[in-house]
Amino acid sequence: xxVSFGAIxxxxxxxxxxxxxxxxxxxxxxxxxxxxxxxxxxxxxxxxAATGLLLNTRNAAFGLAxxxxxxxxxxxxxxxxxxxxxxxxxxxxxxxxxxxxxxxFWISGIGLFAAWNIGVSAGAFxxxxxxxxxxxxxxxxxxxxLVALVLPxxxxxxxxRGPAALGVVLALAATPFAPAGVPVLLAPAGLGLYGYGRKxxxx
Amino acid sequence: MNATVALILMLAVGTYALRLVGPALHxxxxxxxxVQELLSAGAVVLLVALLATGALTEGGGFAGWARPAGVLAxxxxxxxxxxxxxxxxxxxxxxxxxxxxxAATVTGVLRAMGxx
Numbered sequence: 001x002x003v004s005f006g007a008i009x010x011x012x013x014x015x016x017x018x019x020x021x022x023x024x025x026x027x028x029x030x031x032x033x034x035x036x037x038x039x040x041x042x043x044x045x046x047x048x049a050a051t052g053l054l055l056n057t058r059n060a061a062f063g064l065a066x067x068x069x070x071x072x073x074x075x076x077x078x079x080x081x082x083x084x085x086x087x088x089x090x091x092x093x094x095x096x097x098x099x100x101x102x103x104x105f106w107i108s109g110i111g112l113f114a115a116w117n118i119g120v121s122a123g124a125f126x127x128x129x130x131x132x133x134x135x136x137x138x139x140x141x142x143x144x145x146l147v148a149l150v151l152p153x154x155x156x157x158x159x160x161r162g163p164a165a166l167g168v169v170l171a172l173a174a175t176p177f178a179p180a181g182v183p184v185l186l187a188p189a190g191l192g193l194y195g196y197g198r199k200x201x202x203x
Numbered sequence: 204m205n206a207t208v209a210l211i212l213m214l215a216v217g218t219y220a221l222r223l224v225g226p227a228l229h230x231x232x233x234x235x236x237x238v239q240e241l242l243s244a245g246a247v248v249l250l251v252a253l254l255a256t257g258a259l260t261e262g263g264g265f266a267g268w269a270r271p272a273g274v275l276a277x278x279x280x281x282x283x284x285x286x287x288x289x290x291x292x293x294x295x296x297x298x299x300x301x302x303x304x305x306a307a308t309v310t311g312v313l314r315a316m317g318x319x
Contacts, residue, residue: 022214031218035210049214063222063223064225065242067229135311137307143255143257143258144278147278149250150251164248190248191245194241
């Protein structure tokens with residue numbers, strides 16, 4: 001996915017440094033795609049940034065969910081916050097105990113940060129020579145990653161299934177009407193079905 | 204300041220601020236165990252919604268059949284086939300890389316065959 005972001009940005013007429021620098025300092029795939037999309041469509045920087053930030057509001061919820069994994073130190077908290085993504089949170093929450101959650105967060109966080117940025121640079125320099133990455137089915141890779149990551153939690157904790165199903169229905173129903181990034185924010189309303197306080201840990 | 208630099212700065216600062224909300228509050232505000240549990244559950248629910256919208260929709264509409272078919276194939280691989288003769292217990296599931304490559308391959312092959 002990093003490769004396709006680099007390639008798309010450069011193919012759209014942006015200089016090579018733009019996707020490369022953006023990926024290091026913003027480091028949020030879907031937000032970068034949509035922000036660059038808005039910019040390339042002539043939407044202006046304010047509209048582009050607003051679109052990206054709307055998509056990233058979910059990171060505030062994710063940050064709260066993994067805050068205890070980022071360590072007691074100020075430095076690790078400041079660094080770890082930058083690594084909060086859909087994937088690192090999913091990797092971490094797929095682990096059974098706090099020690100392994102912490103390890104999964106940091107290992108996947110550092111690994112994904114490296115992989116994403118190397119991919120973006122490769123894509124930016126290769127330009128549009130790669131062709132359409134949809135031909136390789138790469139757009140199915142990201143949802144598949146999430147499937148693999150949430151399955152253990154859903155299998156282990158039956159009480160998550162109802163809220164998750166309701167969340168999906170809400171998000172899909174809102175997709176045709178709401179701006180990108182907003183539909184998934186409705187999903188946590190599915191927690192209304194969550195019978196918490198009984199035996200067994202969530203996530 | 205040029206428009207692209209302005210965009211990168213706004214997006215970078217805003218995104219980092221959003222990510223920092225949780226870690227910054229942590230340790231100052233003691234969250235009850237129930238709230239913690241709900242936050243973890245909320246993150247899973249959000250991820251499931253994200254995968255569903257990511258698999259099924261594109262730009263506010265249906266993404267076509269090839270992508271959800273690939274994602275479904277990945278899901279089947281991730282579930283693991285129940286081992287023969289061992290009752291109803293599910294297998295461990297295919298390795299992560301196999302799940303992802305399997306999903307991309309199914310989608311890619313379907314597209315090559317003309318399925319959108």
